[in-house]
Amino acid sequence: MIKVLVVDHHPIVRKGIYSLFESSPEIQIVATVDNGRELFEYINKNPVDVIISEIDLPGLNGITALRTIKREYSDMRIIIFSSHPEEVYAVSTIRAGASGYLPKTVDTLTIKEAILKVHNGGIYISNNLAQRLAFDETGNKPSKLYKKLSTREIEVLKLLTSGRKNKEIAQELEINEKTVSTYKARLLKKLNVTNIVDLINQARHLEIG
Secondary structure, three states: EEEEEEEEEOOOHHHHHHOOOOOOOOOEEEEOOHHHHHHHHHHOOOOOOOHHHHHHEOOHHHHHHHHHHHHHHOEEEEEEOOOOOOOHHHHHHHHOOOOEEEEEOOHHHHHHHHHHHHHHHOOOOOOOHHHHHHHHOOOOOOOOOOHHHHHHHHHHHHHHOOOOOOHHHHHHHHHHHHHHHHHHHHHHOOOOOOHHHHHHHHHOOOOOO
């Protein structure tokens, strides 16, 4: 039986995933929590095989949590389950240690497939994204600007998009405000925009292909 912990600040998401596997012979939802503090309290005391987690957690940045979990619990598999665009965040979160990325638009069968695949040691991303990344790598499509961003730049971009100020970003990522300003300048240059409004709009309306 695969033991799964669900981490999401929306009660309907937690309840929905729990109900989905309530009678499953393969997958057991052992607990659901709604913030980063409860996530670490639970895994410090209980065995978990797979975590399904939103990238935005109250009081904790999801990528920061991801790095900590992979450092302290190397055998634990993590699937990011998010409303953020897969094209922007999937590669970044997998670089940071996730074993899979699921947009919240997926169907229930896909959630099960992802859990089984990552538990068996695989990486789960959508076929659509896998094909697009393959096209880019073979040169059949132009390289996308977002592939130029580092994991930390993606984190800063995500927080900017969610309306965080420099000071809040600095506190959340445990860096100083000057460093945040440096990342913002890099993002403007790499994404070829001249102001923060355009930067945020580009992140929110990203289209690939």
